[in-house]
Amino acid sequence: MQSNSQAPAIEGRPFVAVTEVGTRDGFQIEKTLVPTAKKIELINRMVEAGIRSIEVTSFVSPKAVPQLADAEEVLAGIVRGPDTRLSALVPNLRAAERAVATPVDAAVLLCSASDTHNRKNLNRSVDETLAGLSEVAACLLQSSGSRMPKMLIGAVATAFGCPFQGNIPVVQVLKIARAYAEAGVTELTLSDTTGMATPINIRMLVRAVRAELPEMELALHLHNTRGIGLANVLVGLEEGITRYDSSMGGLGGCPFAAGATGNICTEDLLYLLDESGYETGIDLEKAINIAYGAEAALGHSLVGQVMRAGPRLRLHSAGAVATAAG
Numbered sequence: 001m002q003s004n005s006q007a008p009a010i011e012g013r014p015f016v017a018v019t020e021v022g023t024r025d026g027f028q029i030e031k032t033l034v035p036t037a038k039k040i041e042l043i044n045r046m047v048e049a050g051i052r053s054i055e056v057t058s059f060v061s062p063k064a065v066p067q068l069a070d071a072e073e074v075l076a077g078i079v080r081g082p083d084t085r086l087s088a089l090v091p092n093l094r095a096a097e098r099a100v101a102t103p104v105d106a107a108v109l110l111c112s113a114s115d116t117h118n119r120k121n122l123n124r125s126v127d128e129t130l131a132g133l134s135e136v137a138a139c140l141l142q143s144s145g146s147r148m149p150k151m152l153i154g155a156v157a158t159a160f161g162c163p164f165q166g167n168i169p170v171v172q173v174l175k176i177a178r179a180y181a182e183a184g185v186t187e188l189t190l191s192d193t194t195g196m197a198t199p200i201n202i203r204m205l206v207r208a209v210r211a212e213l214p215e216m217e218l219a220l221h222l223h224n225t226r227g228i229g230l231a232n233v234l235v236g237l238e239e240g241i242t243r244y245d246s247s248m249g250g251l252g253g254c255p256f257a258a259g260a261t262g263n264i265c266t267e268d269l270l271y272l273l274d275e276s277g278y279e280t281g282i283d284l285e286k287a288i289n290i291a292y293g294a295e296a297a298l299g300h301s302l303v304g305q306v307m308r309a310g311p312r313l314r315l316h317s318a319g320a321v322a323t324a325a326g
Contacts, residue, residue, distance in 0.1 A: 013279040017243045018269060019053040019219070020046050022294060023074070024089060025263055026251025027067050028058065030298055036070045038297050040077035042248075042290060047078070049286035053085045055108065055245070059095035075102045087153060091122055093132060096139040099150065106151040107140045108189070109133065109180065113172050114162035117193070121157065126172075130179045137183040154180030155189040155221065159205060161196030170208045177209055177216070187217045189245065192232070195225020195261065199235040206239045219243035222264045224250060224303075229264035230272050237276070244269060249291035249302030265304040267291055271311060284311060 023039050039057075046054055056078070062069035071088060078086065087106035090099050099107050111129045112118035118126050140150040156176050161167055177188055190205060202220070209218060220236045222229045222244070233244060245263065252263035270284045284306075291307045 013277055015242065016237075016273050016278045016280055017053060018051065018266065018273075018280050018282060019055055019087070019243065019245045020051050020248065020266055021055040021221070021245045021263060022248035022251050022266070024055045024057050024068065025245075025253075026247040026249075026294070028065050029253040030067060030251070032298050033067060034297050036073050036077070039070070039074050042293055042297070043074070044077075044079050045286070045290050045293065046248075047081045047084055049290060050280075050282040051287075052081070052083050052281065053087070055087045055089070056104070058089035058091070059098045060089065060091055061094075072098070072102055075104055078103075085151075087151075089155075090136065090140065093136050093139060096136045100139060100142065100147055104150065106153050106187075108153045108155050109136065109183075109185065110155050110157060111176050111179075112157035112162075112193070113168040113176060114158040114165045116164040117158045117162050120164075126176070130176065133179055133183045137185075141184060151187070152180075152183065152185045153187045153189060153219075154183075154185035155191050156180075157191045157193045158196075159190040160192045160198070160201050161194070163194050163196070170205060173205060174208065174212050177213055181213055181216060185216075187219060187243075188213070189219040189221050191221040192223050192229075193221075195223035195229070197222060197232050198228065199231060202232050202235045203239060206236065206241060217243070219245065221245040223252065223262060224264050225261045230268060233264065233269065233272065234276075237278075248287070248294050249304040249307060251294065251298075251302060262303060265291075265302075265306070267304050267306040271306045275312065 027034055057071040057074055058068045059071050085105050087108050088104045090096050090107040091110045115126045143149045156173055159173050218241055220241050222232050246266040246269045247263035248266050250262040250265035253261050267287050270282055273280055288307045291304050295302045
């Protein structure tokens with residue numbers, strides 16, 4: 001596994017790590033159940049396309065999210081690359097106990113900055129979630145026999161705003177971030193769960209967290225609910241953030257938050273990064289084909305734009321277009 005901070009620049013271009021979250025954040029809100037074999041196929045194609053980091057699934061209760069009831073089976077079927085990092089959402093101790101018995105590399109711990117959203121999402125208050133954090137982390141960090149300790153990633157949901165409570169005080173995000181750091185988290189994801197991030201609050205929160213925890217590696221998990229997801233990426237890049245979550249075809253949304261729609265689209269993000277002078281190591285054409293595969297599995301159109309138009313320099317035959325009448 002290779003951290004984005006360790007990844008080399010390629011052809012003189014700075015490296016940006018993209019984590020694909022489509023089979024977790026994307027599928028969790030879909031009503032059409034995707035067969036386990038299809039999930040495995042899509043993930044194996046992601047690995048083959050050069051996607052190093054994949055948030056595969058969640059160990060959430062199958063009753064709460066039936067779409068992800070096959071977490072263990074999906075993880076068992078993945079064919080890794082030499083630098084593949086597989087992660088999964090681990091929201092509580094029961095989830096951690098399931099996760100340690102699987103080949104998942106990293107556990108994504110979850111706490112919302114909004115108490116109302118945390119109760120909707122995890123059925124607990126923020127303080128209750130943080131109180132149980134050390135026990136969850138201890139379970140994940142243990143090693144026994146062939147079982148290796150899991151890397152801990154801390155996700156702060158609704159970090160940029162909550163549809164129930166509005167703006168979230170920065171001190172609340174910092175409180176959760178400090179609790180994560182104390183539990184052994186080495187990578188912190190600031191999550192725009194419902195697309196309420198703006199260039200202004202992206203810059204403000206990133207700087208505040210950096211000032212509080214300068215050694216913590218930061219990532220952004222952005223949604224495109226209000227159409228400025230990629231604008232927020234550009235601000236993140238200006239602030240030195242080089243790890244981003246995205247979802248194939250723009251799939252995604254939170255089933256426990258009003259008005260939540262899809263994540264920023266993987267193919268659109270890859271195109272933006274490439275045209276802005278960054279390297280991801282991911283084959284854009286293969287990523288586009290993966291999005292079409294997800295679209296076929298779900299039986300409805302996805303919102304990705306680059307998957308329709310293709311890269312900027314994809315050329316077409318002039319004969320394929322009608323000529324205007326003289």
